Amino acid sequence: MACRRGALIVLEGVDRAGKTTQCKKLVQALQQSGRAAELMTFPDRTTTIGQLISAYLEKKSDLEDHTVHLLFSANRWEMVPLMKKKLEQGTTLVVDRYAFSGAAFTSAKPGFSLDWCMKPDVGLPKPDLVLFLQLSPTEAALRGQFGEERYETSAFQKAVQQKFEQLIKDPSVNWQVIDASQNVEDVHRDITTHSLNTVNKAQNLPIGELWKET
Ligand code: NYM
Ligand code: MG
Numbered sequence: 767m768a769c770r771r772g773a774l775i776v777l778e779g780v781d782r783a784g785k786t787t788q789c790k791k792l793v794q795a796l797q798q799s800g801r802a803a804e805l806m807t808f809p810d811r812t813t814t815i816g817q818l819i820s821a822y823l824e825k826k827s828d829l830e831d832h833t834v835h836l837l838f839s840a841n842r843w844e845m846v847p848l849m850k851k852k853l854e855q856g857t858t859l860v861v862d863r864y865a866f867s868g869a870a871f872t873s874a875k876p877g878f879s880l881d882w883c884m885k886p887d888v889g890l891p892k893p894d895l896v897l898f899l900q901l902s903p904t905e906a907a908l909r910g911q912f913g914e915e916r917y918e919t920s921a922f923q924k925a926v927q928q929k930f931e932q933l934i935k936d937p938s939v940n941w942q943v944i945d946a947s948q949n950v951e952d953v954h955r956d957i958t959t960h961s962l963n964t965v966n967k968a969q970n971l972p973i974g975e976l977w978k979e980t
Contacts, residue, residue, distance in 0.1 A: 770969035772802060772858035774849070774891055775961050778866045778930065779899035780923045781913075782906045783946045784953060788899065789862045791954045792961055801965060802857040806849070808842055808864055815841045823915045835872040839886035842868070849891055853973060858965055865890055865976060866933050871917060874925035880932055884977055892974030895964040896939055897957055899946035903927060938977070940964075 775792070777785045789805055796803035811820040815837055821827040822834050829837070842865060852859055865887035873883040903924050912918035917926070934941050942960050946953055 770856055771971075771973065772853045772856050773894045773961070773965045773968035774853060774859050774861065774973070775964060776861045776864040776866070776893040776896045777899060777957075778863060778870075778896055779946060780901065780903070780906060780927050780930070781918060782909045783899035783901040784950065785862050785899055787950060788897075788953060788957055789860050791950075792957055793860050795954070795958045796858055796860070796961065796965070799962070802855075803860060804852060804857055805860050805862065806845070807862040808845075808867070809838060810841055810845060813841065813844060815844060823917075825914075825916055831872065831875055831878070835868065835878075835883060836886055838868045838872075839865070842887065842890055846891060850973065853891070856969075858961075860961075861893070864893065864896075866896065866930065869933060870926050870929035873929045874922060880929060888975075888977045890976045892939075892976040894940060894968040894971075895960060896941050897960060898930065898934060898941055898943045899953070900943050901946040905947050936977075 777789050779785055793803045793805045809819045810816045818827070818829070819834065819837055819841060822829045849859060865884070868887055869880055869883040872878050873880040903920055906923065907920060912920070917923075933939075934943065944953060944956050948956075
């Protein structure tokens, strides 16, 4: 029998929704259930491209808007060979942000269509599951101050949230909306249930291509 592949599971949502906490807890839960699982994060700030992105986010440099959009996408493409290798070896990848953040954040800027923003990521490995941590801007604000990085203002986050809501309507992607206003353990339980289902289903399916007609 052919080797069973791992699943590609993405967590998305606005800043402060709890993605990073939940990604770590999910990796632990999958490992404790005896499955190989690893965390990945986008942007991956450790690569050469990632360092350009990091300096931009920290406002240490300015980059033209199209340019930085393409760098975020390139930062995903540069990880594709490793991602495919891990998935094929049977490791489930839990990914903190992916192309959906790419499209939602840039298209929240004036003059960018969602359609244009999606184009550079067409054909990336398609997630088997995208968990959207849904948190209203009001609830996000109750979680404390935003940080100092670019995009961390409530007006911009509201625009990003609206773009995510458009992306979620796309039936070619397996979205699951999670109520992120619950406590950490309840959110974790919902996420783990969906993820275990996906890991079991994905193992016999080929890896798909994102935003491409099949
Ligand atoms: N971001 C993230 C983008 O604008 N485009 C992308 O493609 C990705 C993956 O970078 N505010 C934005 C969203 C976040 C920031 O922050 C990365 P964090 O806290 O490291 O996830
Ligand atoms: Mg963050």
